Amino acid sequence: MSEPLPFQSIHRHGLVRLAAATPAVFVADPSANARAVLELAQQAERDGVDLVVFPELCLTAYAIDDLLTQQALLDSARSALARIVTATERMRAVLVVGLPLVRNGRLYNCAAAVTQGRVLGVVPKSFLPNYREYYEKRWFAQGVGITDETIELGGVEVPFGTDLLFRAANLPDFTFHLEICEDMWVPQPPSIRGALAGATVLCNLSASNITVGKADERTTLCAAQSMRCAAAYVYAAAGAGESTTDLAWDGQGSIFELGEEVARSERFSRQPQLAIADVDVQRLRLERIRTGSFNDAAVAAGHPEREFRRVDFTLPLHEKDVGLRRALRRFPYVPHRAERLAQDCYEAFNIQVDGLIRRMEATRSKCLVIGISGGLDSTHALIVAAKACDRLGLPRTAIRGYTMPGFATSEGTKANAWKLMQALGITADEIDIRPAAEQLLKDMDHPYARGEKVYDVTFENVQAGLRTDYLFRLANHHHGFVVGTGDLSELALGWCTYGVGDHMSHYAVNCGVPKTLIQYLIRWSVESEQFDAATDAVLTAILDQEISPELVPADASGAIQSTESAVGPYALNDFFLFYTLRQALTPTKIAFLAWHAWRKDGTGRWPFGFPEERKEDYSLAEIRRWLENFVRRFFATSQFKRSAIPNGPKVSSGGSLSPRGDWRAPSDGLADVWLAEVAQVPRK
Structure with missing residues (x-):
């Protein structure tokens, strides 16, 4: 049996350091976007972050329309991902990045989880918006129903599908699930089943253009999802640099825990940002234990844990004092807002x-x-x-x-x-x-x-x-x-x-x-x-x-x-x-x-x-x-x-x-x- 971590370690106490990243965006330039992602990843590494969530299609930019079907761009996006994979060999954090990937003759809007020189898995977007300013079905196939599949990346077969959970083998309460933008806006987001299957951290890679009042809507949805699912919810939206041909972007990044916002980035910033918080995944597991209706919901949903594949990874644990990126109330019973x-x-x-x-x-x-x-x-x-x-x-x-x-x-x-x-x-x-x-x-x-x-x-x-x-x-x-x-x-x-x-x-x-x-x-x-x-x-x-x-x-x-x-x-x-x-x-x-x-x-x-x-x-x-x-x-x-x-x-x-x-x-x-x-x- 291994020795317990030192008292000062956040990991000893069931805390995980999460970040919602808002990198600079370069329209249809995967190489430049990979560089922007890695710059923020290096900053997150210095800050001791365990999991960094980047926006939807961050390796290509989101608002590039028919350029998404250009072979040169798709090849460049794969190369950008490979560059990131190589760079993570010298990093401890897990990076989650968005990019378009072709599989079996279909193009998917994807989230790829990368750590320590390998792609853990790829999750395609389940629900594609095709109303008002959105035309995603023009380019993408939806991910609903794709399970038990793989995709070839760099000569390696990698798990592919909406049935993936990513689990830290050496930090028992840290399991995360991925969904993409519109997935959060539908009546039954995929993250509900992910949470019922055991995920304590729910991640949303979003582009989400900004309109008046929309930031409040996102906050409401994220807070409600983290409360309902007894989970943490990490939301990362696209910011400065995205095409403003017809839309605008505010770069909203937020982290929620049991309905409470614990970190947020500055909106409309011209600089890259990280919203960082230490989330208590042990607390989330204990909350689910005490709330019997959570298990009842899993039973009523047909035991979703049977539907998911679990991709294990080993997280290098903090043994030193890295501080605490978490606001604590000295008087937790007293109103504080x-x-x-x-x-x-x-x-x-x-x-x-x-x-x-x-x-x-x-x-x-x-x-x-x-x-x-x-x-x-x-x-x-x-x-x-x-x-x-x-x-x-x-x-x-x-x-x-x-x-x-x-x-x-x-x-x-x-x-x-x-x-x-x-x-x-x-x-x-x-x-x-x-x-x-x-x-x-x-x-x-x-x-x-x-x-x-x-x-x-x-x-x-x-x-x-x-x-x-x-x-x-x-x-x-x-x-x-x-x-x-x-x-x-x-x-x-x-x-x-x-x-x-x-x-x-x-x-x-x-x-x-x-x-x-x-x-x-x-x-x-x-x-x-x-x-x-x-x-x-x-x-x-x-x-x-x-x-x-x-x-x-x-x-x-x-x-x-x-x-x-x-x-x-x-x-x-x-x-x-x-x-x-x-x-x-x-x-x-x-x-x-x-x-x-x-x-x-x-x-x-x-x-x-x-x-x-x-x-x-x-x-x-x-x-x-x-x-x-x-x-x-x-x-x-x-x-x-x-x-x-x-x-x-x-x-x-x-x-x-x-x-x-x-x-x-x-x-x-x-x-x-x-x-x-x-x-x-x-x-x-």
């Missing part, structure tokens, strides 16, 4: 509001009971409840908020709790839990009751438990129900007390919302003026506080109990959670992505409008430390709490932890497999 910011936040917030409204209607309760601490979670639950009452036409006094100071409650958070309740106009009250807590500790003969400063878990949970007892009995007394405040991040880490307020309630509006998103939604509610100025001022003050359960008194220096010092930064924990829950990645790979996202010179992107003063970076050592903590808490110690959580709405496509929804796991599971993975992460 400036143009969709308001819409995404509106949806997230109103999913919670709508869930609470339905529960209010179903229970016919007379009030909502919430414990208000002055911290993030109870604050967000309260503004969700306030908005629910507004939508139902109920007075906000139907919300009964209680602040319940304990042994470590600070004046600042208590004051903020009162200011928030008063600003929102709810029914507010205060219950001092210290006398009851002291009595309970005394009854237990706890050291604290004897005057000793013992602040153990019992001391903490006596306070947390009493607050919950009061809330449930108050709900009984006032014919209402308790609105839970615990969030998704706390459930993931088990940073909640079993059966207590941050774990148990009658309805948990925050259970599908991670801490980083709660912070962002509160900020959005201020910026979008969801409430009045007085409320906004309190919300802003709450955002500026350090996250603390405030169950243990401050130390001699005045430092308060810090949640993130105990369980790690929520920024990292939410990153770990997203890639564990939504994508099922290994801890080693999560560490690799976090390293690139969170280091100072990495590719991590901050959310739109994130406060400059809160930006910070994390080293690989810090990432490893907190990832180990996360893995142990998530897989080994916390599931029994998640198996008993109350109802609450799923908010993010990043997943929820409801045992009735996204996540089902044994409460007595072990974390050894995942901890062994963490042990493979370098300490620096």
